[in-house]
Amino acid sequence: MEETVKAPPRRTELQMARSMCWHCQSEVTGEYFCDRCVKVQPLSKESDYFSCLGLPRRLSIDAQELERRFYDMSRAFHPDFFHTKTDTERMISLGNSALLNNAYRTLKDPIQRAEYLVGLEAGSVKDIRSAPPADLFEEILSLQEDLESYREGLAEGPSDKLAGLRAKLDSDRRSLEERQRELESKLFALFGKWDALHQREDGGAAMRADKDAVLKEMREVLSNRTYVRNIVTDVANTLESN
Structure with a gap:
């Protein structure tokens, strides 16, 4: 069944x-389409991902509401509906x-969402500490040091020492994974x-x-994570x- 474009809600404050309007010069104030000529209007590239989807800059997001907003807007803007247009x-x-796709991919993941918001409010968190x-x-x-010794041991072939290093590294990995989960719990709090x-x-x-103060703490947790x-x-x- 062929899908038709439904008129989106007005005054969305996007x-x-x-x-x-780029076509008829009528005033547009947050509508997807011009009221007068019904031409699609471009979202501002300067808008952040939250406002792009009509959401406040909050970190606890209802996943179903986010998905609903994304699909509602995606249907309105989908290129398949414009192949006969100008x-x-x-x-x-x-x-x-x-x-919209970039906004949805970023905001649906809680870690990316936090990194993005901190970037908006306090600067990028991509410059991660070197220590x-x-x-x-x-x-x-x-x-x-154990990693370096293990890599050197691989070149020398199997040994009891190498097996012991491997077991220790595997234990350390599990410990650090638990530490990562603790940092994520702290971030979500x-x-x-x-x-x-x-x-x-x-x-x-x-x-x-x-x-x-909260942004600084989030940035520190994200950096450590x-x-x-x-x-x-x-x-x-x-x-x-190996």
């Missing part, structure tokens, strides 16, 4: 790329669809703190200071190579 309309539908978290410093140094700030009515400098995850991956790849 950030559009233009304040006037080049401009086809380009807009492709651009809108790409933006281990303080409480894991000695453990990580010892593990890295911070989701509640961040979202609770949006319920407050005081605002102003006090609100900004509290937001900055990424460092630990990278070490876990390194150990797993080394063990799987």
Whole structure:
């Protein structure tokens, strides 16, 4: 059965790329389509992924609501519905669809969602520390020495020492995986703190200071998690190579 494009709800308060319709110059204020000429309107490339899907900048998201919003908007903008339209309309539908897909992929994953929000509010978290978290410093140094010894032992062939190193590395990997889960639990607890700030009515400098404190803590947890995850991956790849 051929699917038809249904008119999307009006006054969605989405950030559009233009304040006037590109086709008839009528005012557009957050509608998917122009009220006058019914031409599709481009979403602003400067809008963030939350506003792109009509969501507030909160970290606890209803997965079903997120999916519903995504599919509702995707049906409206899907390029298949614009193959008989003008080049401009086809380009807009492709651009809108790409933006929606990126937004949905990012926001449906809680870790990516947190990284994205911290990036919006406080700068990128991609510059991960080069040193281990303080409480894991000695453990990580010892593990890295064991990794080097294990790699050297692989070239020399099987031995009791190599088997012992492998067993120790596997145990350390499981320990670090547990540490990663603990960091993720701590991160998810911070989701509640961040979202609770949006319920407050005081605002102003006090609100900004509290937001900055939560963002700083989230950034630290995300940084530590990424460092630990990278070490876990390194150990797993080394063990799987033999």
